[in-house]
Amino acid sequence: MPARLLAAVLALWTAAPATAATHASTSSNWSGYAVTRSGSHFKRVAATWTVPAVTCATRRPAYSAAWVGLGGYHDDSSALEQVGTSADCGGGTARYSAWYELVPAGSVDLPLRVRPGDQVSASVVVTGRQVRVRLANRTTGAVVTRVLRARAVDTRAAEWIVEAPSLCDGSRCETQPLADFGTTTFANASATTTRGHIGTISDPAWSVNLISLSGIDGASPGELSPSGASFPISYGV
Numbered sequence: 001m002p003a004r005l006l007a008a009v010l011a012l013w014t015a016a017p018a019t020a021a022t023h024a025s026t027s028s029n030w031s032g033y034a035v036t037r038s039g040s041h042f043k044r045v046a047a048t049w050t051v052p053a054v055t056c057a058t059r060r061p062a063y064s065a066a067w068v069g070l071g072g073y074h075d076d077s078s079a080l081e082q083v084g085t086s087a088d089c090g091g092g093t094a095r096y097s098a099w100y101e102l103v104p105a106g107s108v109d110l111p112l113r114v115r116p117g118d119q120v121s122a123s124v125v126v127t128g129r130q131v132r133v134r135l136a137n138r139t140t141g142a143v144v145t146r147v148l149r150a151r152a153v154d155t156r157a158a159e160w161i162v163e164a165p166s167l168c169d170g171s172r173c174e175t176q177p178l179a180d181f182g183t184t185t186f187a188n189a190s191a192t193t194t195r196g197h198i199g200t201i202s203d204p205a206w207s208v209n210l211i212s213l214s215g216i217d218g219a220s221p222g223e224l225s226p227s228g229a230s231f232p233i234s235y236g237v
Contacts, residue, residue, distance in 0.1 A: 022208040029175045031213035031233050032161035032221050034073045035191055037206035042070050044192035045158040046123035048138070049085075051096060053116035055180040056089035062179035062217070063088045064235075065099075065163045068122050068189075071154025072103060073209070079103055079154040083122050083133040085114050086165075089179045100133040102150045106168075112137055112144045121188070126155050158191035160201065161211070162219055162233045178217040180235050187230040202228025 035042075045068045054064060067084025071077055080103035088095045096114050101107035114120060118139040125132040129150045136143040164178035191206075192198045199205055202224050212220040222232040 022210060024210045025212070026214045027211050028214060029164045029166065030159075030161050030211050031163075031219035032159060032186070032211055033189075033201050033224070033231065034157050034159040034161075034209040034211060035201055035203070035206045036073065036157045036209065037193065040206070041155040041194045042158045042191050043127065043155065043194045044123060044125045045070055045160075045190070046121070047160050047186045047189040048119060048121040049184055049186050051085050051114050051116055051118045051120060052087050052181040052184050054087035054089060054094045054096075055182065056092050056094050057180070059092045060177065061088075061090050062177040063165050064179040064181040065165050066181075066184050066186075067159075067161055067163065068124060069159050069161070070124055070126055071157060073157035073159060074154075077154045077156070079150070079152040081124050081126055081131045081133070081150060081153060081155075082159075083110075083124055083135050085120055085135075087116070087179060087181050098135055098144070100135075100146060100148075102131060102148060105151060110135060110144045110146070112142055113140070126150075126153055129153055155194070160186045160189050160231075162213075164213060164217070178213065178215075178219060178235065180217075181219075183232050183234045185230060185232045189229050189231075200228035201231070 065086045067082045069082030072080030083100040098110040098112040099107045121136045131148045134145045166173040220237040
């Protein structure tokens with residue numbers, strides 16, 4: 001996402017169990033899935049998706065960011081490590097970009113060109129306070145990797161999210177209108193714990209949290225595939 005945008009650290013949610021292992025929640029800025037496991041931490045999260053063609057019907061600015069990340073889910077979280085792509089609207093024009101962000105620091109643009117229809121793969125790996133973000137454009141063959149030192153990390157959750165980012169002025173942040181991205185489908189989703197357990201979103205080793213973005217310009221995730229490795233997120237549902 002553009003460097004001027006800072007993702008909200010917290011996903012504001014209220015949990016209501018949908019099944020024994022899955023919880024449904026609503027958020028003011030996130031839509032997708034997050035997995036958690038009591039007493040455990042994650043070291044890697046990954047997925048692929050296709051950059052959506054955003055619809056800019058008016059000149060009103062609107063934003064959407066698709067990403068994978070670790071941290072940021074819990075109420076007391078103060079860190080989030082993420083990498084993704086943005087499909088935004090400004091002045092009636094669609095704009096696409098690639099970025100990473102280590103909250104509480106701001107987002108940083110990546111020199112990776114992405115266009116609607118491009119398939120990208122993304123991963124975040126955290127070791128101590130070292131964070132490795134990787135974003136590949138499978139359509140063009142271009143790959144960008146950054147190895148970074150984070151001010152702080154949170155690895156208690158792994159996420160696959162479409163977000164309505166926040167515009168910040170100093171310490172004050174305001175969630176921006178969500179752009180009409182249509183549908184974004186995450187695939188090949190996986191998470192790895194610090195003990196080396198690898199699983200898809202529906203792995204019984206952890207709790208699954210389904211998150212819907214509330215509001216007029218909202219978004220909701222669809223059901224997980226039988227393998228638990230893919231799901232769609234649709235605008236306005």
